[in-house]
Amino acid sequence: xxxxxxxxxxxxxxxxxxxxxxxxxxxxxxxxxxxxxxxxxxxxxxxxxxxxxxxxxxxxxxxxxxxxxxxxxxxxxxxxxxxxxxxxxxxxxxxxxxxxxxxxxxxxxxxxxxxxxxxxxxxxxxxxxxxxxxxxxxxxxxxxxxxxxxxxxxxxxxxxxxxxxxxxxxxxxxxxxxxxxxxxxxxxxxxxxxxxxxxxxxxxxxxxxxxxxxxxxxxxxxxxxxxxxxxxxxxxxxxxxxxxxxxxxxxxxxxxxxxxxxxxxxxxxxxxxxxxxxxxxxxxxxxxxxxxxxxxxxxxxxxxxxxxxxxxxxxxxxxxxxxxxxxxxxxxxxxxxxxxxxxxxxxxxxxxxxxxxxxxxxxxxxxxxxxxxxx
Amino acid sequence: xxxxxxxxxxxxxxxxxxxxxxxxxxxxxxxxxxxxxxxxxxxxxxxxxxxxxxxxxxxxxxxxxxxxxxxxxxxxxxxxxxxxxxxxxxxxxxxxxxxxxxxxxxxxxxxxxxxxxxxxxxxxxxxxxxxxxxxxxxxxxxxxxxxxxxxxxxxxxxxxxxxxxxxxxxxxxxxxxxxxxxxxxxxxxxxxxxxxxxxxxxxxxxxxxxxxxxxxxxxxxxxxxxxxxxxxxxxxxxxxxxxxxxxxxxxxxxxxxxxxxxxxxxxxxxxxxxxxxxxxxxxxxxxxxxxxxxxxxxxxxxxxxxxxxxxxxxxxxxxxxxxxxxxxxxxxxxxxxxxxxxxxxxxxxxxxxxxxxxxxxxxxxxxxxxxxxxx
Numbered sequence: 001x002x003x004x005x006x007x008x009x010x011x012x013x014x015x016x017x018x019x020x021x022x023x024x025x026x027x028x029x030x031x032x033x034x035x036x037x038x039x040x041x042x043x044x045x046x047x048x049x050x051x052x053x054x055x056x057x058x059x060x061x062x063x064x065x066x067x068x069x070x071x072x073x074x075x076x077x078x079x080x081x082x083x084x085x086x087x088x089x090x091x092x093x094x095x096x097x098x099x100x101x102x103x104x105x106x107x108x109x110x111x112x113x114x115x116x117x118x119x120x121x122x123x124x125x126x127x128x129x130x131x132x133x134x135x136x137x138x139x140x141x142x143x144x145x146x147x148x149x150x151x152x153x154x155x156x157x158x159x160x161x162x163x164x165x166x167x168x169x170x171x172x173x174x175x176x177x178x179x180x181x182x183x184x185x186x187x188x189x190x191x192x193x194x195x196x197x198x199x200x201x202x203x204x205x206x207x208x209x210x211x212x213x214x215x216x217x218x219x220x221x222x223x224x225x226x227x228x229x230x231x232x233x234x235x236x237x238x239x240x241x242x243x244x245x246x247x248x249x250x251x252x253x254x255x256x257x258x259x260x261x262x263x264x265x266x267x268x269x270x271x272x273x274x275x276x277x278x279x280x281x282x283x284x285x286x287x288x289x290x291x292x293x294x295x296x297x298x299x300x301x302x303x304x305x306x307x308x309x310x311x312x313x314x315x316x317x318x319x320x321x322x323x324x325x326x327x328x329x330x331x332x333x334x335x336x337x338x339x340x341x342x343x344x345x346x347x348x349x350x351x352x353x354x355x356x357x358x359x360x361x362x363x364x365x366x367x368x369x370x371x372x373x374x375x
Numbered sequence: 376x377x378x379x380x381x382x383x384x385x386x387x388x389x390x391x392x393x394x395x396x397x398x399x400x401x402x403x404x405x406x407x408x409x410x411x412x413x414x415x416x417x418x419x420x421x422x423x424x425x426x427x428x429x430x431x432x433x434x435x436x437x438x439x440x441x442x443x444x445x446x447x448x449x450x451x452x453x454x455x456x457x458x459x460x461x462x463x464x465x466x467x468x469x470x471x472x473x474x475x476x477x478x479x480x481x482x483x484x485x486x487x488x489x490x491x492x493x494x495x496x497x498x499x500x501x502x503x504x505x506x507x508x509x510x511x512x513x514x515x516x517x518x519x520x521x522x523x524x525x526x527x528x529x530x531x532x533x534x535x536x537x538x539x540x541x542x543x544x545x546x547x548x549x550x551x552x553x554x555x556x557x558x559x560x561x562x563x564x565x566x567x568x569x570x571x572x573x574x575x576x577x578x579x580x581x582x583x584x585x586x587x588x589x590x591x592x593x594x595x596x597x598x599x600x601x602x603x604x605x606x607x608x609x610x611x612x613x614x615x616x617x618x619x620x621x622x623x624x625x626x627x628x629x630x631x632x633x634x635x636x637x638x639x640x641x642x643x644x645x646x647x648x649x650x651x652x653x654x655x656x657x658x659x660x661x662x663x664x665x666x667x668x669x670x671x672x673x674x675x676x677x678x679x680x681x682x683x684x685x686x687x688x689x690x691x692x693x694x695x696x697x698x699x700x701x702x703x704x705x706x707x708x709x710x711x712x713x714x715x716x717x718x719x720x721x722x723x724x725x726x727x728x729x730x731x732x733x734x735x736x737x738x739x740x741x742x743x744x745x746x747x748x749x750x
Binding site: 008009010011012013014015016017018030031032033034035038043044104105110129130131132134135136137138139140141142143144250251252253279308309310311312327328 | 383384385386387388389390391392393405406407408409410413418419479480485504505506507509510511512513514515516517518519625626627628654683684685686687702703
């Protein structure tokens with residue numbers, strides 16, 4: 001039962017907000033969707049495997065409007081953004097994107113957005129699937145800060161895959177090749193001003209284009225599509241197999257409010273001594289001093305291909321003792337085995353250790369603890 | 376295009392959390408789902424129409440675990456709950472449930488939960504589809520209140536329909552017949568302590584049973600199912616047709632953060648002069664003084680049955696001028712016409728007025744402004 005994701009009909013209404021690109025995803029026959037930030041997000045077109053192989057070789061266009069932005073601007077904007085993350089934000093420059101876990105006063109992860117610095121006192125937080133808008137609004141109100149916190153009319157569209165740079169250079173000129181990872185520029189495309197960042201929720205590289213006028217959504221899609229035809233462009237979406245192979249964690253799957261960043265492999269984004277005030281400092285300092293009891297493990301599971309689990313699967317040590325949970329999994333064509341993320345007891349998280357996972361078969365499946373490169 | 380809800384495959388992962396009753400919804404072949412508070416919610420079993428007719432005559436069991444609870448407890452619990460709603464909470468008694476829109480400092484609706492008073496300083500907010508947990512956590516932190524704000528392990532299961540009271544009396548004794556609307560008791564069912572409220576997201580009456588031990592979810596379902604067989608119990612879900620006929624608004628569909636409660640027909644839940652401090656008072660006082668520019672309209676649309684719209688539909692006056700949006704709609708077997716909620720210019724919201732709605736046909740469909748009883 002664990003291993004069969006529920007596949008059923010999805011019914012949408014106004015509550016699950018329409019994306020500016022949604023008609024194109026329909027026309028290209030997206031076969032499966034999930035819901036993310038109260039919006040539909042396609043999960044596969046031809047099939048996750050066929051989509052994966054195309055993504056690794058060509059270029060795809062992805063409707064990722066569900067990566068909703070939270071704008072924080074005004075006098076206290078920097079103070080508010082610093083308050084909610086253990087990563088330093090003040091040192092980021094205008095034109096830079098910075099991955100930053102948002103952490104509450106107990107050390108729990110609220111979200112893990114990219115923070116985009118548009119101006120000295122203007123930020124977009126490009127969020128994963130939780131209402132960061134409401135959390136920031138609450139803190140801003142409670143603290144009495146002089147900042148505006150709102151959801152701007154912004155919808156990202158991603159261009160991903162090895163041919164993405166050629167495509168964008170055709171559209172915008174050769175200079176775009178020099179755009180560095182996690183940096184952005186502004187440009188005009190399809191008669192509308194967009195922000196173009198070298199980023200994307202995958203391992204194949206590419207760009208995210210931040211549309212600011214929803215009425216231009218289809219025109220923007222069509223303009224990229226036309227430029228992409230010579231590169232065999234297809235409609236695609238963040239690909240589960242590519243995500244796991246690339247080691248990208250997913251908020252809600254691999255970390256939740258019940259987790260602290262140390263147990264999710266995010267220690268490198270924590271600066272316990274950053275200059276600005278932040279609400280998680282005391283909690284994270286305590287956890288760091290005591291040592292996190294759990295930690296992120298990378299597992300390979302030999303044998304027949306396994307699917308993404310509906311819910312967490314129990315992980316046991318060699319003696320059958322419960323040591324944690326498997327949170328995401330995919331069969332990898334590249335590594336020719338099943339790859340998975342797990343949250344396990346730190347003491348049991350030893351490179352090369354053999355553990356067991358209850359995948360819903362008669363007996364647990366053996367798994368090996370590997371490193372971030374799946375070795 | 377507007378009138379075809381996107382129907383596609385839904386893919387679930389751990390991020391869209393499993394409910395304690397989910398295996399039963401699958402076994403009873405729920406045909407369509409939506410996502411609500413990061414959890415699956417069935418939308419139909421046999422069909423919305425067949426489900427509706429059965430609901431109006433018999434009794435159904437609904438997995439509404441997605442009505443997530445936010446617990447607020449501790450010294451400042453009442454102060455925090457009062458702060459976030461314009462409705463008085465202090466006067467509610469232990470054992471009472473109270474519908475209360477949550478409204479921010481600008482007058483925008485954040486959610487419209489039922490507030491359940493468990494003790495003098497302990498509340499559950501039974502929420503609609505937005506992360507109220509994060510908003511309240513942010514305010515609590517920002518204000519430095521002495522309250523605990525968290526999501527308890529609570530999943531509601533509803534028993535709805537005209538036979539619901541007979542069924543519950545068989546299980547719990549005749550005294551349950553005396554339980555008043557929006558009041559609750561504690562009881563033991565299926566060997567676990569539950570809270571039982573006379574409430575439900577529909578017009579046919581019934582109970583909501585708040586499970587507190589997820590491991591007992593299937594046992595609780597089975598215990599109710601066994602008692603319900605003599606009443607022709609079926610698995611069901613909040614029914615769209617019944618919701619519209621009953622005049623129940625849906626957060627995200629009929630009201631959003633962009634709306635104030637005056638324009639959504641919620642004026643009766645606003646006490647501008649309530650004793651406790653609340654964050655929306657200044658904004659709501661201004662809106663009340665100026666008069667809300669928009670208001671909730673009830674529309675009937677004659678002609679062929681129409682479906683629930685994917686997104687808002689434009690509403691025009693008789694001269695073709697844009698006066699608002701239609702937000703929800705269903706064909707009603709009871710009234711033998713299409714019923715809809717709309718948000719329109721207050722000046723145009725006149726009982727008996729004929730307006731037009733762009734439903735995606737060649738010409739707009741004529742509609743009549745009616746009262747809350749659809750007359």
